[in-house]
Amino acid sequence: MLLQFYIGGKALNQPEIVLTVSFIAAMFFTLLFGIFYIMSALYFSKDIEMLLPLPVQPWEVIASKFIVVVANEYLTILPFLLPAFIIYGIGEKVSFWFIIKSIIVFLFVPFIPLAIAAFFTIFIMRFVNFRKSKDVLAVLGGILGIFMGLGINFYLQRVDYENPEIMQKILLSQRGLIEYIGRKFPPGIWATNALTLAVPNDLIYILYLIGASLIFMIILSFIGNGLFYRSYSAGQETHAKRKKFTSEEFQKQTSTINTPAKAIFLRELKILLRVPVFALNGLAGIVIVPVMIIFSIFFAPRTNDPELSTAIELLKTKSDSFVIVLIIIGISVFAASLNFVASTSVSREGSSFWISKIVPVSAEEQLKGKFLNGFWPPAILCLLNTVLFAIFASMPFINALIALSYSLVASAAFTYISMIPDVVKPKLKWNNPQEAIKQNTNAVIIMFVIMAIIIALIFGIVYAYSIQLDERIIIAALGGVLLLIFFLARYFLFDIAVEKYKRIEF
Amino acid sequence: MLNIVDVSKSYNKGAVKAVDSLNLSVPKGEIFGFLGPNGAGKTTTIKMMTGILTPDSGTISINGYDIQKNPLEAKQSIGYVPDNPDVYEKLTGMEYLNFMADMYRVPKKERSERIEYYLDMFQLKDAAGDLIKSYSHGMRQKIVISGALLHKPALWILDEPLVGLDPRSAHLLKEEMKRHCEQGNTVFFSTHILEVAEKLCDRVGIIHKGKLIAVGTLEELKSSEKTASLENIFLELTEQ
Numbered sequence: 182m183l184l185q186f187y188i189g190g191k192a193l194n195q196p197e198i199v200l201t202v203s204f205i206a207a208m209f210f211t212l213l214f215g216i217f218y219i220m221s222a223l224y225f226s227k228d229i230e231m232l233l234p235l236p237v238q239p240w241e242v243i244a245s246k247f248i249v250v251v252a253n254e255y256l257t258i259l260p261f262l263l264p265a266f267i268i269y270g271i272g273e274k275v276s277f278w279f280i281i282k283s284i285i286v287f288l289f290v291p292f293i294p295l296a297i298a299a300f301f302t303i304f305i306m307r308f309v310n311f312r313k314s315k316d317v318l319a320v321l322g323g324i325l326g327i328f329m330g331l332g333i334n335f336y337l338q339r340v341d342y343e344n345p346e347i348m349q350k351i352l353l354s355q356r357g358l359i360e361y362i363g364r365k366f367p368p369g370i371w372a373t374n375a376l377t378l379a380v381p382n383d384l385i386y387i388l389y390l391i392g393a394s395l396i397f398m399i400i401l402s403f404i405g406n407g408l409f410y411r412s413y414s415a416g417q418e419t420h421a422k423r424k425k426f427t428s429e430e431f432q433k434q435t436s437t438i439n440t441p442a443k444a445i446f447l448r449e450l451k452i453l454l455r456v457p458v459f460a461l462n463g464l465a466g467i468v469i470v471p472v473m474i475i476f477s478i479f480f481a482p483r484t485n486d487p488e489l490s491t492a493i494e495l496l497k498t499k500s501d502s503f504v505i506v507l508i509i510i511g512i513s514v515f516a517a518s519l520n521f522v523a524s525t526s527v528s529r530e531g532s533s534f535w536i537s538k539i540v541p542v543s544a545e546e547q548l549k550g551k552f553l554n555g556f557w558p559p560a561i562l563c564l565l566n567t568v569l570f571a572i573f574a575s576m577p578f579i580n581a582l583i584a585l586s587y588s589l590v591a592s593a594a595f596t597y598i599s600m601i602p603d604v605v606k607p608k609l610k611w612n613n614p615q616e617a618i619k620q621n622t623n624a625v626i627i628m629f630v631i632m633a634i635i636i637a638l639i640f641g642i643v644y645a646y647s648i649q650l651d652e653r654i655i656i657a658a659l660g661g662v663l664l665l666i667f668f669l670a671r672y673f674l675f676d677i678a679v680e681k682y683k684r685i686e687f
Numbered sequence: 688m689l690n691i692v693d694v695s696k697s698y699n700k701g702a703v704k705a706v707d708s709l710n711l712s713v714p715k716g717e718i719f720g721f722l723g724p725n726g727a728g729k730t731t732t733i734k735m736m737t738g739i740l741t742p743d744s745g746t747i748s749i750n751g752y753d754i755q756k757n758p759l760e761a762k763q764s765i766g767y768v769p770d771n772p773d774v775y776e777k778l779t780g781m782e783y784l785n786f787m788a789d790m791y792r793v794p795k796k797e798r799s800e801r802i803e804y805y806l807d808m809f810q811l812k813d814a815a816g817d818l819i820k821s822y823s824h825g826m827r828q829k830i831v832i833s834g835a836l837l838h839k840p841a842l843w844i845l846d847e848p849l850v851g852l853d854p855r856s857a858h859l860l861k862e863e864m865k866r867h868c869e870q871g872n873t874v875f876f877s878t879h880i881l882e883v884a885e886k887l888c889d890r891v892g893i894i895h896k897g898k899l900i901a902v903g904t905l906e907e908l909k910s911s912e913k914t915a916s917l918e919n920i921f922l923e924l925t926e927q
Contacts, residue, residue, distance in 0.1 A: 338824075421821035423813045428780075433779050435799040444789035448775065448782075455777040455818075532773040538739045540790040541762035686740050 187268050196272060197377045204369040207258040208294045215291075217299030217465075218253070218484060221458045221615030222246045223299075224306055227616045228612050229413060237556040239409045240402035247299065253290040253619060257632035262287060269376075279376060285387060286372050292394035293368050296401045303405060307412040392508060411453040441542040445550025451555065452529070453522060460613040463522040464558055503652045507569050507667060510659075511635075513563045513588035514595060518631035523555030523599035524624040527607035527682070534609050534687050544683045545675055548604065552674075555596045563588035573582065583656065590663045597670035598634075599627050604674065638662065688737070688873040689713040690836065693900070694745030696731055705731040707897040713890075715841075718868050720888035721877040728897040729790035729877045730770060733846050736875070737767045751795050751842055758813060763791065768846045770877075772827040776820035776894060780811060780830050791838035798837065805833035806872055808859055825851040832860065845876035849883060861887055884915045895925045910927055 183199055190198035223229070223246055232242050266283050269275070366388060374385035426434060439447065453459050530537060537547060563585060571581040602623035611617045618624060638659070645655045691711040697704050706728045709783055713719045723729045734740040736747055738754050738761070747754045752761035774783060781802075788798045806812045809829035819827060828851040836843070843864070849857045864874045864887065884891055885905060892902040901908055901924055908920050 421814070423816040424816060425813050426816060431803065432799065435785065435802055436795060437785070438795055438798075439789045441790055441792075444786055448778065448786050451782065452775060452777045532771075533775055535769055536774070537738055539762060539765065539767050540787075541759045542790055543759060658840045684741060687734075 183215070183264050183268055184633065187272055189238075189545045191272070194687065196269060197373050198333050199269050200376055201369055202591050204259050204290065204372045205366060206492035207261035207290055210261065210370060211254055211258060211291045212294035212298055213297045214257075215250070215254070216302055217458055218250050218615055219247075219295065219299045219302045219620060220306065220563065221613045221619075222250050223302065224413060225411065225458055225615070226613035233413075238406065240406040242396065243299075243400055246296065247398065251291050251295055254295065255287070255484070256621075256625075258287075258290060262290065266376075278380075280517060282376050282383060282387065286375050286390060289390050289394045290368075290372060293397050296394075296397035299401050300404065303408050303412065307408050319361040331632045361651055362450070362465040378486075397461050437485050441540075442549040445542075445547055446500075446553040449526070449529075450556035450557075452594045456614050458618070459522075459525075462615070463520075463525070482490050494562045503580065503583075503656050505570060505574050505576055506580050506587070506656065507659075509563075509566050510587050510591060511639070513559065514591045514631075514635050514638075517559045517592045517595035517599075518560075518628050518635065520555060520559055520596060520599050521551075522558055522619055523596045524566050524603055524627045525608075525618050525621055526555050526600050526610060527603045527685075528611075528621050528623070529614075530607075531609055531611055531617060534607075534685075537683075538687060544679045546599070548674065548679060551600065552596060555600060556593055557594035560589060563592055587660060587663060590660075590667050594663060594667035594670045595631050597667070598631060601670075601674055601678045604678045609687060634666070688716045688717075688750055689719075689731070690746075690748045691736070692746045692748075694732075695749060696728075696735060696740060698706060704897050705779065706735070706894075709894075709897075709899055711892060711899060711902065713873055715873055716868050717889045718864055718874045718887055719755040719876070720884035721875060721894065722879075722884060722891055722921060723877075723894035725760075727894045727925075729894055730846055731897075732873075732894065733767075733877060735845055736816065736844055737765060738762060738870060754780060763838070764830070766835040766838070766843045767841075768828075768832050768835045768845045768848050768895075768922045770850070772831040773890050774819055774822070774827060774831055777818060779808075779818055780815040780822070782833055783830060784815075784872045786811060787834035787876075788837050793838050801837050801839070802833070805836065808863075809856055825827070825853060825856070828852055829856060841872045842871070843874045847877055849880060867927065876897075881917045883919060885914050891917070893924055900924050 183203065186202050187196055187199040190196045226246070228244070244272060254321070266287075270279060270283075371386045371393070375383050377383070378386065407621065453463055518580075527534070567581050567585040567588065570576060570584070577585075603621070607625065608617060608621045608623070641662075642655060642659065662668045689712065691709055694706060695704065698705040709728075709732060717916055721732070736749070736754065737741050739757065745779065747873070749761040752764070754761045768919070772898060775786075777864040778786065784802050784805075785798075788802070793801070797907050806815055809832070811826065811829055811833070814822060814826060816885050819830060821915045822830065828848070832845075832848060852860065864876070868874055870887075888905070890902065891908065893900050901911075901920070903911075905917060
């Protein structure tokens, strides 16, 4: 896709567009998910309590935590930026000076979006700390921030193809496309100009980027100095009713017996939903991405994108086609690849893992409970996807049934796969819940593994269509492949990985 | 009840020998005190007994079951309280106790009785509906103790159980330990409070630098070291 941006931009004599798009994407992604990382680093980190009594100013704590979050962010934005740097660098035969500038610009890309995320987080945590259900409000605040960001991004990225003045400006102006795409978030343009302009103009834009980053940090330190400790201290107060159960309530509380697997599932579910960072990270990806896709397909204004309009109309006229079934399965498995609930199922136990080691419950039984907790989010998503498409695309019932069952099998298979690395080598030592997810390489590795499987499946399906294989045969073969993946994944988890799980020392 | 045979455990690929050829046997009906300076190997030994760590060599059997070969049967006989009460902060006390009761398959009637018993004993009835995050250190210690004993295990393994407990709760726990052993069960606990060990334990073992350097009743240890107090015995033996 980036290559297409470069080729398309090159045709317009604006190859730099590949860099602008990457910078905007990286900064936007950092802004969206930075809310969680900042929230976790500042408000759910165990070491803050040790720092509070020390003669250290709040701004010093914020600044040091901020730098740690920035450093952790580099690995996240690398997949966005490195390919763009390489494509542009090779295509334009850049000099060694470009590489030096790339490193400098790369280092400062996360600063401004993370600072904005920090402003939002400090403000929202200051507000929610006055309420009893601060965890719930923290989650809602995070989700609100994400949807606001998505909405803003959607608004900003619309290009009005039908406006001749805008199109003229984009096509005829030397850097028109870059300036249009990056118009509402200038750091993206500064970063592009820093890399692509000649001396001394590139140095000016490097200074813009560094200067703006430092100014944002200073403002953050100033605001944080006034608000952070107060909001943190208030947030440490946990609401406790200290209300004795009545006899009836007590009997009700102790009357339900669960199997160990179900008890583990319920434990995991409660903790997942009650720890804001786990809830946001674990569920956000599988909720937001499909919502974005569905929104784009069914609710986005059509006038700006004639190709999308055509595609949607085609979708509706071909409602009995298996293509829609494949789209539903595709969205479901893509969301399954973002299933951090499964890929951090053991790591999230952290220092409480000793309980899992001492109870007389087999490792297999424990993993069953964890699987249930990892599977329910994508399962709900599969159902939602199928229902939405079935309604809006007027799908036949049998197609909807096929789509749902294939999606569930695929989601279950990918849930098993997602669990494997974390079962073998979990990250149990962490100071704040975000570390269990973000600094957990298991989650990142498995995301790429699942993406690779999905790409292989897509290639297989596209090839099958290209040789004009009967659609029913394609669907049947896909079902067979998904079942095979399901059983293989289950075998690897319950027969191989489980042996490693039993030997985890803590 | 508890048999530790030639157990060793090293860290850093053998560079640090935490436990060195430990041999120890604790029969039924005994309160055994496990003493030692910081870093002596007490917690490592206890973690191997409970299955949290795997010995490099040797065997540990609990109630006739090898903890490595028959872990589920062995663990069903154990009630373990760690030195640091790290439990699920986002569960309420009641949810935690019910969870532990489910793990140990405690039947419904007994579950209700025992949860009520321990909540009453430790004066946690008011707090049972609140998140463990709202508990003080002592309250967390109490809820962990309650969760460990719900299933009436034959062997209690307690790692410094009195730390953080108020005097009343500490006294009640000590009484429970005595009652437990009078019924033919066993308590194995580590402590730094030598006065408690002196008053409570039938036998004590002292571990130092991974080796069991002394084991026996207090009278046996006093006569062999020719000194009047456990404190003196401890200090003399662990100075070497």
